[in-house]
Amino acid sequence: xxxxxxxxxxxxxxxxxxxxxxxxxxxxxxxxxxxxxxxxxxxxxxxxxxxxxxxxxxxxxxxxxxxxxxxxxxxxxxxxxxxxxxxxxxxxxxxxxxxxxxxxxxxxxxxxxxxxxxxxxxxxxxxxxxxxxxxxxxxxxxxxxxxxxxxxxxxxxxxxxxxxxxxxxxxxxxxxxxxxxxxxxxxxxxxxxxxxxxxxxxxxxxxxxxxxxxxxxxxxxxxxxxxxxxxxxxxxxxxxxxxxxxxxxxxxxxxxxxxxxxxxxxxxxxxxxxxxxxxxxxxxxxxxxxxxxxxxxxxxxxxxxxxxxxxxxxxxxxxxxxxxxxx
Amino acid sequence: xxxxxxxxxxxxxxxxxxxxxxxxxxxxxxxxxxxxxxxxxxxxxxxxxxxxxxxxxxxxxxxxxxxxxxxxxxxxxxxxxxxxxxxxxxxxxxxxxxxxxxxxxxxxxxxxxxxxxxxxxxxxxxxxxxxxxxxxxxxxxxxxxxxxxxxxxxxxxxxxxxxxxxxxxxxxxxxxxxxxxxxxxxxxxxxxxxxxxxxxxxxxxxxxxxxxxxxxxxxxxxxxxxxxxxxxxxxxxxxxxxxxxxxxxxxxxxxxxxxxxxxxxxxxxxxxxxxxxxxxxxxxxxxxxxxxxxxxxxxxxxxxxxxxxxxxxxxxxxxxxxxxxxxxxxxxxxxxx
Numbered sequence: 001x002x003x004x005x006x007x008x009x010x011x012x013x014x015x016x017x018x019x020x021x022x023x024x025x026x027x028x029x030x031x032x033x034x035x036x037x038x039x040x041x042x043x044x045x046x047x048x049x050x051x052x053x054x055x056x057x058x059x060x061x062x063x064x065x066x067x068x069x070x071x072x073x074x075x076x077x078x079x080x081x082x083x084x085x086x087x088x089x090x091x092x093x094x095x096x097x098x099x100x101x102x103x104x105x106x107x108x109x110x111x112x113x114x115x116x117x118x119x120x121x122x123x124x125x126x127x128x129x130x131x132x133x134x135x136x137x138x139x140x141x142x143x144x145x146x147x148x149x150x151x152x153x154x155x156x157x158x159x160x161x162x163x164x165x166x167x168x169x170x171x172x173x174x175x176x177x178x179x180x181x182x183x184x185x186x187x188x189x190x191x192x193x194x195x196x197x198x199x200x201x202x203x204x205x206x207x208x209x210x211x212x213x214x215x216x217x218x219x220x221x222x223x224x225x226x227x228x229x230x231x232x233x234x235x236x237x238x239x240x241x242x243x244x245x246x247x248x249x250x251x252x253x254x255x256x257x258x259x260x261x262x263x264x265x266x267x268x269x270x271x272x273x274x275x276x277x278x279x280x281x282x283x284x285x286x287x288x289x290x291x292x293x294x295x296x297x298x299x300x301x302x303x304x305x306x307x308x309x310x311x312x313x314x315x316x317x318x319x320x321x322x323x324x325x326x327x
Numbered sequence: 328x329x330x331x332x333x334x335x336x337x338x339x340x341x342x343x344x345x346x347x348x349x350x351x352x353x354x355x356x357x358x359x360x361x362x363x364x365x366x367x368x369x370x371x372x373x374x375x376x377x378x379x380x381x382x383x384x385x386x387x388x389x390x391x392x393x394x395x396x397x398x399x400x401x402x403x404x405x406x407x408x409x410x411x412x413x414x415x416x417x418x419x420x421x422x423x424x425x426x427x428x429x430x431x432x433x434x435x436x437x438x439x440x441x442x443x444x445x446x447x448x449x450x451x452x453x454x455x456x457x458x459x460x461x462x463x464x465x466x467x468x469x470x471x472x473x474x475x476x477x478x479x480x481x482x483x484x485x486x487x488x489x490x491x492x493x494x495x496x497x498x499x500x501x502x503x504x505x506x507x508x509x510x511x512x513x514x515x516x517x518x519x520x521x522x523x524x525x526x527x528x529x530x531x532x533x534x535x536x537x538x539x540x541x542x543x544x545x546x547x548x549x550x551x552x553x554x555x556x557x558x559x560x561x562x563x564x565x566x567x568x569x570x571x572x573x574x575x576x577x578x579x580x581x582x583x584x585x586x587x588x589x590x591x592x593x594x595x596x597x598x599x600x601x602x603x604x605x606x607x608x609x610x611x612x613x614x615x616x617x618x619x620x621x622x623x624x625x626x627x628x629x630x631x632x633x634x635x636x637x638x639x640x641x642x643x644x645x646x647x648x649x650x651x652x653x654x655x656x657x658x659x660x661x662x663x664x
Contacts, residue, residue, distance in 0.1 A: 192589035258523035260552035
């Protein structure tokens, strides 16, 4: 097996607020191979976005990475200066955000913004940059791209704006793209078009992707492997289909079972009782224990990761072969 | 079939808000933008007592506007809405409390400066369903029904999580003892595990209280789960209406079919590379909808007729209608799949 493009070990990010220390990301570990797509799923506040920000060194005060390493193509990113990071951001690793209207500058034309992104890492003549921008925009499915370069973001629909953001992220053919819920704000028909294109582009360019989402179905149709986050920790990870068919962590199992698509219409859904814990006051042991029907006294200690073949989970009482959940 | 809630030929237009000056200028023949958006166009449907009708469609299709018109929040430009024969609106004023609404965003729909108990009690007191001295007990009863601790009536909205706030919003709607409940994306802003709790609560309450409801959502799996019948909207019109299993199983309208195909499903096979059948293009601007059938520019079955003649709504089976010139071809195609 070749070396992974991105290797994350024991990454922990904390926010030091007046109310206390928020452990947003806690010992996150994973590898990403060239061209691989990993889904990072979890509910709001589970730490998936902060994980993405940490990878790009975008965590601002009062937050900081307190522990762990992020290696991109063999280079350690956590110890780099902001200046060195900036030469890599956009070129080797880039990010797509959920809200395309906040990503784009409303005062600049789309063409100007694409050109700025080109100029950041490459010396190209104005005309060559325009040609490059046109090519990219048509690649992501924007019709009559050369004309649209002169348009402002407000003249684009939500789906088209997100395509522009994707084009900018793909610009320098980075090794890794972190996509943070890029289709959540879009309609299903547009979402389908974009998911489809992203998967093809990743395969074409060999770009690896981390696809952050709360939607298991979206991720399952895109990612070859999956990491499920809960209260800042990855509670389970493994190949997508295996993990969804046969979840080991009770939280993953509960999440799958609570989907309306897995239940008979009109019948009560399986629900996970309670709510997600505050990251300010996490229970000392397994953060899911208070909501878990399998928890025992053992769960007062933090479970370490159990590895089995290509997958792993953090639980003392893993669910065994859970076929009936999806039957 | 006895219709309980009837929506008869309802349209709603949003016109530009003209200033007095602009109105005078328009009268005098100046060019003032007076185009209006037909958010809801000639919608006719009826819902039986105790039935849940799902309303699906993409953003901008008019599903929320229709919900608001039915709830008496917006006045229909034309057409009437009646509950059990009695009109919801008379002379531009809502005249009934029999229809109540639950909105999408439980953060925006509760007054942050009012105790939640007072928020829930406000309507019932104003309409004489309870009296001020008894209001506390009345509200506590509804809190219990929706799974909230009755001692929380003195708290403020910011002290609750999203799921709990949605329960408060449900309690507020139910405390008015409505017959009809309009739910506008009630679970869209909630996490998956919380979403299941609220859906279960909705199923239980509509059954226990024999509520008739319209459930608006862009999430097809949620609608499939809670509804008896479903209406698919596109650009202000109902493309297809029918029992959930039939509409989801064998769509009669090409748009319904394409919409379902573009929803990502849980993939459980290792090697399966899912192909989405995506709909070409985007939803056209409702300011200038296409001629004829408004779906024809994106439709694979479109013919010459479709671009000129608007299809009539016609019955396909009992309780099932479709507005498409080529629904027979669509149904035949679906059967062959």
